Amino acid sequence: MKRFAALYAELDSSTSTRSRVRAMRDYFREADAGDAAWAVYVLSGGKTRQAVPTRVLKETGARVAGLPDWLFEECYQAVGDLAETLALVLPPPDAPTDMPLHRWMDRLGELRGTPAEQRADGLRQAWRELDVAPRFLFNKLITGALRVGVSRLLVTRALAEVSGLPAETIAQRLVGYLAADPVAAGLDAARFHALVAPGGCGETGLQPYPFFLAQPLQGDPTAQLGDATDWLAEWKWDGIRGQLVRRGEQAALWSRGEELVSERFPELMDAASWLPAGCVLDGEILAWQDGAALPFARLQTRITRKQLSRRLLESVPVAFMAYDLLEQDGADIRTLPQAERRRRLQALLAPLAHPRLPLSPVLRGDWSALATLRASARERGVEGLMLKRNDAPYGTGRVKLDARGQWWKWKVDPYSVDAVLIYAQRGHGRRAGLFSDYTFAVWSGEAGERSLVPFAKAYSGLTDAEMRQVDAFIRANTLERFGPVCAVRPELVFELGFEGIQPSPRHKSGIAVRFPRMLRWRQDKPAAEADTLHALRQLIKRD
Amino acid sequence: MPPDRNDLITLRPEGLYCPAADVYIDPWRPVPRALITHAHSDHARAGHAHYLASLEGERVLRARLGDISLQTMDWGESLTLGDARISLHPAGHVLGSSQVRIEVGGEVWVASGDYKLEADVTCTPFEPVRAHTFITESTFGLPIYRWQAQGVLFDGLNAWWRGNAESGRTSVVFAYAFGKAQRILAGVDASIGPLVCHGAVEALNRAYRASGVRLPDTLQVAQTDASSLARALVIAPPSAQGSPWMKRFGDYADCFASGWMQVRGARRRRAVDRGLVMSDHADWPGLMQAIAGTGAQRVIVTHGHIEPMVRWLREQGLDAGAFRTEFGGEEDVAAGDAS
Structure with a gap:
């Protein structure tokens, strides 16, 4: 835990991307693979289920620190972070240990499993063993999220350096790595080794590709983007971004959070079975009725309701509005130009004419015609326009490319x-x-x-x-x-x-x-x- | 708190006032006679007719306020003003910082100004003074503020500086020009590389040296060539951060020295590589120790975290209240600019 705390301190204090990547790379090389498995998970923003309820944390913390609840609360207000408040007010450890990160993750799991009234004892014991910095991390992990200001992209780069693999391969592996519940998946040394093991793309079951995210376009596109005919314009749909993956006899639907949402949308899984094997679509999950999108709030009920009743399925029908093709015949085609991918997508979907797999229409015209269309976005129930350069490949994440490689979201004024x-x-x-x-x-x-x-x-x-x-x-x-x-x-x-x-x-x-x-x-x-x-x-x- | 006509110190629009001696303590509006606890600008303001202050702080006070009518007192020396006997006692905050002891007919009040309990070679250490009523600051009056031992702090700073020097990067520490800067100069390992001070810091260094405080040799930027600058520790006031003055250092590493750096959010807002948790104010245990050391039954809390301090002291059985002063100011808490 001390080694991990040292890494954390380095990441937290550094403002340079290069030194952060270097710090992570060194850690992944030196650390026990079981620790590295967890470090990858938490540094990439993976969440753990809250191990101890906030109320118990506050009460136990106040008691151990010898503070009345009101004063503890004042401290919390000043610090703005419960895990940090606890780390600062608790007395120094009187039984220090240096257990590795993965052992502490096990203990967190055990804590989660104990009856509520005994969790306080487990907490007190842990706090007696940990110094301020590791204690802060431990508390952060208890509350479920460790935000370090390190993006998944940086973790990907560090792992690429460690493994000698292309960043794309790591990114693709990470999607599945992070999507699974870490405890159920059993994050261990073997999982870390698999993450950095040699091997090519396309080995990866039903995993999606990292989503290419758009940048907001401010102001007039004429000056920034050149000729409108170089660009593919579409509506910016107000739904949930998704990838529909079809490989072998199986299919999966992933949302932008790279979360598996297949079981939320059984009708889309059914539609996917019409797709040829070895194909991945990028698009938008929409509440969709009679050829038009329903408000986003309606779609949300499909995500939030515990039970998918037949009534819900009927009252909120959905469609997957496809706008890109990332894999065809089992081959990664992300490096093909946008226009070519679009052509292939059209050739794939048009003959199917599946009502739940509509093709996002291409909008044509010069910038002023497109601006007029954009102005009508609100009444059409869309957020504005998307602009994608015809000759550009499909990128990764929210990388800042030059204007030509970018996907732009040209949203209607708020x-x-x-x-x-x-x-x-x-x-x-x-x-x-x-x-x-x-x-x-x-x-x-x-x-x-x-x-x-x-x-x-x-x-x-x-x-x-x-x-x-x-x-x-x-x-x-x-x-x-x-x-x-x-x-x-x-x-x-x-x-x-x-x-x-x-x-x-x-x-x-x-x-x-x-x-x-x-x-x-x-x-x-x-x-x-x-x-x-x-x-x-x-x-x-x-x- | 409700004023009592027997109170030795009361709050007036001009500042804290002692009726028996007809003198104000660190007033924020011009008055005929001002007792100044220390030369920080929120306590020592220009425009009073006559000043009273400690002998130790004379030069820094003059460096800041120029030609003033000033009477100085040595530590413990007593002066009778009206019905009051007044003496000054070291507060350990910065060079010359004093606690004011006022005695009238056997009743003793002590007003502490700003103070810290930790040793500091650049000023006389805090002296506990018995009192019936103690007026205390509360800048860091929450239990989250507990300072590391000074040795640990300087070990960390030295290691950071040495690491930067070895990779040819200038180390820049932003620290309050008066007090904090000199404490750092006196505490770091000067053998690591040259010590370079911003002009604002150097002005105070001169006053410190003239007062007999031993500081290591310092340079100004103009006197330093590029190769020694790459190994240097530069001390600059916080206002220099982000200013054109910084451009000359190229790819430097920076650090902000302040008690506020204890909280991660404040560190991140400062956008420096490193936060050095170092303050010239007492931390929470220090405040409690100082209060207990006076034996006072009544405590009046000023500037800082007044409400929680008062409530806490009351729960400990003390008669606690507050004075709303214009010292420090809560805004510093957010901006993290001073202390």
Whole structure:
């Protein structure tokens, strides 16, 4: 664990990509393969099931540290991270050990298996053995996620260096490695060896390819992308990105989180059986009825409901809107040009004409014609346009390529509204201790007796400097505290952007907005001139 | 807290006030007579008619405030002002930092200014003073703040500097120019490479040396050639981070020295390679030890984490309250700019 803690400290303190990759590479080379197996998993953002409930962690931590619960809570508010708070307030270890990472993962598993009332004892024992830095990591692993600021891409690169294999091969292997439940899959030395063992592509069962992710296009495409005829334009569908994999007699459906979602969509698995073996489609899972997409909220019910009742299957029919072909006849064709892959996709799907496997239509025209189409996106229930260069290969992840190699998402402009900041809460992670999580309100009621009604929370969109200024304002203008939440003097106005708006009986304002974020701080605008709930409701009618 | 007319120190719009002696302690508005605990700018402001301060801090105070009407007192020397007997006692925060002891008719109050308990070769160590009422700061008044032993801290800093020097990278430490910077200079292993100071730091170094504090030799950037710069430890104020002044160092490694670096979020916000958890303020155990050491039954908490400190002290059976001062300021907590 000490060796892993040292790696963590190196990754956490370094701001250079190169030195992070080097640090991981060295670790993977030196560490016990059983440890490396787990390190790959957690560094890539793999999650473990929470081993001890938060309440037990807090209570036990406060008791061991000799602090009253309220003071522990104050500390937690200042630190913004439970695992770190615990690491800081607990007394130094009085029975230190240096067990390897995989042994600690086993102990976490054991902890998970013990009855709730005995978990506190297991925790106390572990804390007696661990110094501050490893203790922090252990606590992080208990709560389920270790975010290190290392992307899966960097882990992939480090493993590629260790194994001498192409990064693509590692990336493909990692998809399955990370998708499986780590405990059930038995992450051990053998699994790590398999990950870095020599061997080619195409050995990999039903695993998908790493998704190629799009970059947002800001401003006018004419100047940035050149001639429109060099680009393949399509709708940007508002569904769940997926890959439909068909190999041998089997099929699998993967979502963008590289999560296996086959059993959620039995009708798509059925459709996949019509595809020839050795074929992988990239596309969008959509709630789809009578040749048109249903709102995203409908699709969500297919993911969230525990039981897939027949009624649900009937009320939310789905389709896989295909837009790319990554593998054909068992061969990886990602390096073929976009236009060629598209041609092959069309040749594959057109004769099938399967109602659940529609082909994402190609949109034609010059930039101004495409801009007109984009402007109609909202009424069509799509998010805007996708632009893909005709001669470009299929990339990996969110790599920054030059404009020519990129997939661009040219989204329709968001809705926007000027709202007043009324509540604030401290943030987590990089914003620990800073008031960074805000609740916004708009005016409701008639002139003379108007009041502010909260309708959205937003965390993102401000620069660090702006956030420090807002933080200082909140500290100086807190009217009341409700636990961690501060009621703030309603003076600051922000332009909020959001993607969708729907009536919602569960919200006090009667509306719910999707993806709210701060577009800018309206320092020019007094609170009295912020928007009204009435104006927001008008947007629903338009939607 | 409700004022009591027998209180030796009260809160006025100008600052903390001692009616018996007709003197203010670290006032934030201009007053006729100001007792200054130490020369940091939130405690020592310009514009007062007369100043009283420790002899040890005279030069740094003058370096900061220029030509002022200043009366100095040696440690423990007592001065009678009105009905009060006043003396200054070392607070261990920075060079010259004092606690103010005020005695009127057998009643003793001590106002601590800023303080730390840990040894610091650049100033006289904190001296516990018995008091009926103790006025304490609370900058790091939460149990998450516990400092590592100084030796461990400097071992880590030396190792980091040596590693950078061996790979030909300049090491830059951002530290408060007054106090923290000199403590680092006096504590690092000067044999590793040259010590280079930003002009703002060098100004204070001069005042420290003139006060008799031994600091290793320091250079300014203009006096340093590229090859020695690559092995140097550069000490600069936090305001230099991201400024054009930094460009000359090329590919450097940087570190921010502050108590706020204890929290990972604050470290990440600072966007430096390394956070050095070093403060000239007492940590939580230090605050508790200092309070216990005075034997005071009444404690008045100022600037920092006031609310949790007051509540905690009350739960320990003390009569605790707060003064809302204009020292330090909570904003520092977020910005992590000072201390």
